[in-house]
Amino acid sequence: MLLTGTWSGMRVGEIASLIISDVMNVDGSVKAEVRLTAEQTKGRHPRIVFLPQKLRDELATYLQMRQGAKPTHPLFITAGRKGFTANGMTQHFYWLFKRAGIAGATSHSMRRTFITNLATKGIGVRVLASLAGHRSIAVTQRYIDVNDDMKRNAVELI
Numbered sequence: 001m002l003l004t005g006t007w008s009g010m011r012v013g014e015i016a017s018l019i020i021s022d023v024m025n026v027d028g029s030v031k032a033e034v035r036l037t038a039e040q041t042k043g044r045h046p047r048i049v050f051l052p053q054k055l056r057d058e059l060a061t062y063l064q065m066r067q068g069a070k071p072t073h074p075l076f077i078t079a080g081r082k083g084f085t086a087n088g089m090t091q092h093f094y095w096l097f098k099r100a101g102i103a104g105a106t107s108h109s110m111r112r113t114f115i116t117n118l119a120t121k122g123i124g125v126r127v128l129a130s131l132a133g134h135r136s137i138a139v140t141q142r143y144i145d146v147n148d149d150m151k152r153n154a155v156e157l158i
Helices: 004-008 013-016 054-064 086-100 110-118 125-132 137-143 148-155
Strands: 033-036 047-052
Touching: 004 013, 004 054, 004 086, 004 110, 013 086, 110 125, 110 137, 110 148, 125 137
Parallel strands: none
Antiparallel strands: 033 047
């Protein structure tokens, strides 16, 4: 779940809503693109989420462990073998980050990390907004955290 949020930029509610067939092809391979329906997104606008190869590899390994699960079953399940609610997954991440000693981190931190990492690599704000499912680049710009490495790299361009 953590890698899905960090490497795809999906919101926690979107991750919680995923079922196996959203990410797995009929041949058992992992899709390169996940098509989220309006019901799965915050803004009620369907969108495509692109999965990098490293995430597809991790999901393939995870799905092998879930062998026998039906395509209609939730992708991620609780200890009670039920699907997560968005709130339940948010709480799960809260405690995960707290136990790891990551102060101030929330389930939204993965999304911020996704956007900031791509911005650091020079991806334009319009592409970032599209990947994040934002309709406004102003919203996306608020997600981009500026750090000292970014500033060092910027001045070296002079």
